[in-house]
Amino acid sequence: MMRTRPLKVALLGCGVVGSEVARIMTTHADDLTARIGAPVELAGVAVRRPSKVREGIDPALVTTDATALLKRGDIDVAIEVIGGIEPARTLITTAFEHGISVVSANKALLAQDGASLHAAAEQAGLDLYYEAAVAGAIPLVRPMRESLAGDKINRVMGIVNGTTNFILDKMDSTGAGYQEALDEATALGYAEADPTADVEGYDAAAKAAILAGIAFHTRVRLDDVYREGMTEVSAADFASAKRMGCTIKLLAILERAADGESVTARVHPAMIPLSHPLASVREAYNAVFVEAEAAGRLMFYGPGAGGSPTASAVLGDLVAVCRNKLAEATGPGESAYTQLPVSPMGDVVTRYHISLDVADKPGVLAQVATTFAEHGVSIDTVRQQGKDGEASLVVVTHRAPDAALSGTVEALRKLDTVRGVASIMRVEGE
Amino acid sequence: MMRTRPLKVALLGCGVVGSEVARIMTTHADDLTARIGAPVELAGVAVRRPSKVREGIDPALVTTDATALLKRGDIDVAIEVIGGIEPARTLITTAFEHGISVVSANKALLAQDGASLHAAAEQAGLDLYYEAAVAGAIPLVRPMRESLAGDKINRVMGIVNGTTNFILDKMDSTGAGYQEALDEATALGYAEADPTADVEGYDAAAKAAILAGIAFHTRVRLDDVYREGMTEVSAADFASAKRMGCTIKLLAILERAADGESVTARVHPAMIPLSHPLASVREAYNAVFVEAEAAGRLMFYGPGAGGSPTASAVLGDLVAVCRNKLAEATGPGESAYTQLPVSPMGDVVTRYHISLDVADKPGVLAQVATTFAEHGVSIDTVRQQGKDGEASLVVVTHRAPDAALSGTVEALRKLDTVRGVASIMRVEGE
CATH class of the missing domain: 3.30.360.10 (Dihydrodipicolinate Reductase; domain 2)
Structure with missing residues (x-):
């Protein structure tokens, strides 16, 4: 099973996460080799500021030209820990064009351009892994x-x-x-x-x-x-x-x-x-x-964050991507076959907890209750507190569409007995 | 990507978990097809009692001869949800001999014979997956x-x-x-x-x-x-x-x-x-x-248990194993390269909470404390309660090797001022 030619890794970015990735790749090289089935070698580190001293990283590996690093022909996997949209997006695309699988920790980019990046990976028969992009070290x-x-x-x-x-x-x-x-x-x-x-x-x-x-x-x-x-x-x-x-x-x-x-x-x-x-x-x-x-x-x-936890997730992906490379296979790509539409917030069914500042006089509660009823929102509990002509009402609703709830709040604001809506908060997890 | 020849699955065992696996394979067939990249078909169900009515399972698929099912030549994956050592072990081995990857939920078998089963899978270039064997549906x-x-x-x-x-x-x-x-x-x-x-x-x-x-x-x-x-x-x-x-x-x-x-x-x-x-x-x-x-x-x-949760874990493995089959690859096998020895319980370092029934007279605490000291176990806290000539001592220790702690308890039992050791419990998670 064990082969001797190492898998070569380009590290794009060497901040808090990148430096920790580099450190673990060096200190735990034997473990990574055993788990991958081949040695894995840090072949280049692309940074913005090459003069910065980076403990444990061979200065000869450091370059400011990430594109050249990806194009030099011997890289198997790129780890993108730059963050943000550009240059990360272009570099990942360049990697795929050159037969390089990618591990990324970039939530902003994945959220914005996940579909096109997944498509590029799939077309090239390569992996795009991104465990670290969501909830840091938590396998999710x-x-x-x-x-x-x-x-x-x-x-x-x-x-x-x-x-x-x-x-x-x-x-x-x-x-x-x-x-x-x-x-x-x-x-x-x-x-x-x-x-x-x-x-x-x-x-x-x-x-x-x-x-x-x-x-x-x-x-x-x-x-x-x-x-x-x-x-x-x-x-x-x-x-x-x-x-x-x-x-x-x-x-x-x-x-x-x-x-x-x-x-x-x-x-x-x-x-x-x-x-x-x-x-x-x-x-x-x-x-x-x-x-x-x-x-x-x-x-x-x-x-959910931090250099070491994020590096842990990146390295777990690195092991998987390297194993896939050796097996000449790829892991699961984007799965978007259900093509379900995303409904707007108004369609969400939930509960509200609403605090109102109201006039302390008879009939206020009836007026407020009528407003809820008119919008089809059923009240679960009401708590009324009054002092010195001022009063507050706390209403907790049953489940209703968010549009009906916000319509209710809008109408409540217009009641002359309602002095203000002190707070509105959804109630979940019940 | 999509191929039309279905992957064929032999289900070994059709109890609480097996029947739920069969049900989901039928009701969610389209989802499984989309996620695997090929249709997956329940090709046979091996049971002990063929006469039992099994809702949703085509009686023509049911057999009592699990071995013949595995040997018939068209099975890609076997799901073993029989439990226990035999016949599960022999059937899994038979599966590997016939080019069939295995998904198992069998903790007893994996704990006892994991090493030899993993070796058999690896030798045959096949998968052995067992997410369901530990903590049911929890991905672990x-x-x-x-x-x-x-x-x-x-x-x-x-x-x-x-x-x-x-x-x-x-x-x-x-x-x-x-x-x-x-x-x-x-x-x-x-x-x-x-x-x-x-x-x-x-x-x-x-x-x-x-x-x-x-x-x-x-x-x-x-x-x-x-x-x-x-x-x-x-x-x-x-x-x-x-x-x-x-x-x-x-x-x-x-x-x-x-x-x-x-x-x-x-x-x-x-x-x-x-x-x-x-x-x-x-x-x-x-x-x-x-x-x-x-x-x-x-x-x-x-x-951690139950038919549906365990079936969820089995089916997650089924998707992975089927994807591996299509890619002509295998997932990670046993990883035992560290070969670390397992130390006996005596070497574990932990804390004890010990309740003693003692004579309510002067000097008891000193005698007990001396016993701990003689065994090299440092005391964190002692609580003494006395009434009517009877008394109890509750001792919580600092961390010490389990052997030293049990040696201490043995010596305490021999003290004539100690009437009994009411309870001993380790304290963890601090």
Whole structure:
């Protein structure tokens, strides 16, 4: 089985993840050789700043010309850990044109151009693996597209962004407000200086698009994913959640419609019961809950980011791609045969938790209840609190289409007895 | 890509799992075809009792002669869901002799004869897949041997038996004793009439042997696994656990020694902190916690048994094996290159929680403490309770080799001030 000519790897990018990939390839070379069935050799490292000292990496391997590295003719596998759209996209395409399989950790690129990249890989008879693009080290892409290949996934609900989970966990456990928790996350290195991609849900939406495609064997574009950030979540929302036996998480939720003919994909903060396995996912950990027809309820949990965990996922893919190369085979490519349409957010059926500031006078509750009824939204519970002419109403609805719920809220805002809508939050996981 | 000649499958066994496999193969035939790249056909079903009515299965496919089915020349893949050692072992061997790849759900057989079956598969250039053998529907074998193929697993700690977890969860949540909880598990169908294989840890030990082999790339035999059942766990133990902020679980624990030169494998009840992700695994669910060098702490959670979940795992393997057949390749076989020895239980380093009934007189604590010190076991905490001339001592130790701990307990039993050792339990997961 063992051959002696090594498989040659081009590493594109050498930041936090890339340097860790290079380190493990060197320190664990014997293990990788045994598991692949052939030695694997780091043949070149493409970087932007060649002058930077990179411990453990032979300077002779470093180049600024990634394209030339891919074109030189002896590379078997390219590892793309540059991130972002360009030059990553062009380099991956170049790799496929030169018979090179690709392992990528690039969620933004996969979410935006997954279909065309998969097509290019398939046409060339090559592999495109990307376990690291979703939920870091947590094995998720492979279990969903291989272990559950004989099952039907109906629902995926996940915490796929560690930064926002850290912030929400802090708010929950300490009673802190959003800004205070964000500041702590930034100080500890969990949030970037510009946290927009995380807190506005863009990062989670990219992962949601990738996961939805795999889960439902259909193509889900980034634009198909409804997205709401978590910057408006307040300490008061956590207090309300606690009264309901819930906590608040930023969730990516992918669902097959009840009739099986369409799917939905969305990212937003939501209340979930404390008894739900996702509720106890603390700090910056990620976890993804999968409901499949035969398998039932599964959960995958682990670190969703960081150099080492991401490198672990990249190297698992590297072993698989190298084994495929040796067998002259390819792993599973894109599976989009169901061609299910993605329905808009309005079609999602869910529950709402709504806090209203209302006038403290008779008839307010009746007026509010009538508004819900007019929009076909059934109320589960109402809690009324009044003091000094001011009052608040907390309404939790039964399940209804999101369009009906947002129509209700719009109408409530117009009632002269409603002074304001203090918060609206979906309730999931029940 | 699509070919029209179907891949032919022989189903060996048609009990709870087998009938569910057959049902899904029929109802989800189009999905399986799309995911495999060729149609897959149930070509024969070998059973013991052919007269039994099997809904949805063409009676013309049913045979009592499994060997003839495998030898008839057109079978591509055999699914073995008979269980037990024979005739399963001989049939799998026969399959390999006739160019047939095998998907098995047979933990007992894999734990006992995995090495020879893997060798037979490899020699014949065929696949042996067995995701369903460990933790039912939870993708675990594939993530461990493929997703983590570029990483180094140092520790696996899992709840791999649903029956015992149901019993222990009942004891924890209701304060019931072992017998009462077992009776409820039996009444609800979670425990078999003879629960020995579950409650004495035999089932978990078989899974532990399989998982240890995969985790450490070495061969771990069933006899290498230290095994202790959970029939002695009492309501008093749960009360003690609660005082420590712990619960009690039956755990399969697989560890690489600190020097990396050996491994240990064991199954026993243990206290774990309530903050540990495994502590919140309720009812009959399974979960496996994996610590890898680069990936960090991962957990896989889901239903560990049952017809549908197990069928889901079998069918995921079926898709993979069929895809391999079409690509004229094979998936990863046994990986035992590290050849690490398995150390005995005495070498395991852990902590003990020990309850002693002692005479309520001065000097007892000093005598007990001396005994621990003589065996090189350092005490973390001692709690002393006395009433009416009787007293109890609860000692929690620091980490020490299991041999030193059991030596300490043996010596304690000989002290005339120690009336009895009420319970001994290991403390894990800290």
